[in-house]
C-alpha cells in the first residue's frame with residue numbers, strides 16, 4: 001500500500017493542509033498533518049455552531065462505517081496555548097489512497113478560539129508517536145502507526161514548499177523529489193516526538209562567522225566565537241509548527257547580522273524592516289547540508305503597514321528543546337522512518 005497527497009500552504013505558509021477522506025460515503029476534510037502531535041481530530045457535527053466558522057465537519061451519523069468508541073474521550077493542549085477536546089469514533093480514513101478501516105477519528109466537542117478563526121483548517125492528523133495520543137481510557141494509534149505494516153516501506157515523507165503545494169507520501173520514497181543523498185539520523189522518541197540532533201548550523205555564508213576564517217593570529221583576548229560550525233542543535237521535527245524555534249544563542253547570532261532587527265515584546269519576538277536582506281541559515285545532518293534561504297526567514301509583516309516583518313527564526317525559550325518547524329523543513333526533503341523499533345529521520349537537498 002502507498003499513499004500520496006498534496007500539502008497546500010495557507011497564506012505565508014502558516015500551515016499546510018491536506019485532503020483526507022473519512023467514512024462511507026467519503027467525507028473530505030482538509031487536515032493539518034502534524035508530526036508534533038498524535039491525535040487525529042476533526043471539526044464535527046458535535047462541534048458547537050458558535051465555535052465553527054466555515055470549517056468542514058465530519059458527521060459520524062452520516063457514515064455507514066463509523067463506530068463510536070464507547071466511553072472514550074480526548075483532550076489536547078498545544079504549546080501555543082490552543083486546545084480542543086471531544087469524543088472518539090473509528091471509521092475508514094483514506095489519505096491519497098493509503099487506507100485504514102478502523103482509524104480513531106476524534107470528534108471535537110470544543111475547540112479554542114485560534115482553531116475557530118482558522119477557517120480552512122478542518123482538524124489535525126497527528127504523525128508523532130502514539131505514546132502521546134490523548135484518548136482515554138484506551139490510547140489510540142496514529143494513522144501512520146495503523147497503516148505502517150501495510151505500507152511497501154515503513155516510511156512517510158514530507159516535501160513542503162515555500163508558497164506552493166508540496167507532497168506528503170506514505171510507504172515509499174519518491175527519488176524525483178530530492179537531489180544528492182538522504183542523510184539519516186537516529187530519533188529519540190522517548191517523549192513521543194521525532195526528536196533529533198542536527199550536527200551543526202551556520203548563519204549566512206560561511207565567511208560571516210570568524211570560526212570559519214583563517215584567523216591565524218587570533219589574539220588570545222579575541223572572543224572565541226561559539227563555533228556554530230560544529231555546534232549541535234537538539235529539537236523536534238514538527239510539520240505542525242510554522243516557525244523554527246531555536247536557542248536564544250542562535251537567535252542572537254542570527255539577528256546580529258540584521259541591522260534593523262530587534263526582539264520586540266509587543267510583537268512577541270524578533271522583528272526587522274521588511275526590506276531587510278536576511279542571511280541564509282544552514283544546518284547539517286551527517287554529510288547533508290540544508291540551506292534555508294534568507295527570504296524564507298522573512299516570515300510575514302507584523303501589521304498592515306508592512307513596515308516591520310516577523311522573523312521565521314524565533315526563540316525556543318521555556319520549551320525545553322528546539323522546534324524545527326515548517327521554516328526549517330520546507331528547505332528539505334524529509335523522510336520519517338519507523339520500522340516499529342528504531343525510528344530515523346532522513347534529510348536531503350531538493
Ligand SMILES: Cc1nn(C)c(C)c1CC(=O)Nc1ccccn1
Pocket residue numbers: 034036037078079080081082240241318319323
Ligand atoms: C508555537 C509553539 N510554541 N510553543 C511553546 C510550542 C511548543 C509550540 C509548538 C506548537 O504549539 N505547535 C502546534 C500548535 C498547534 C497545533 C499543532 N502544533
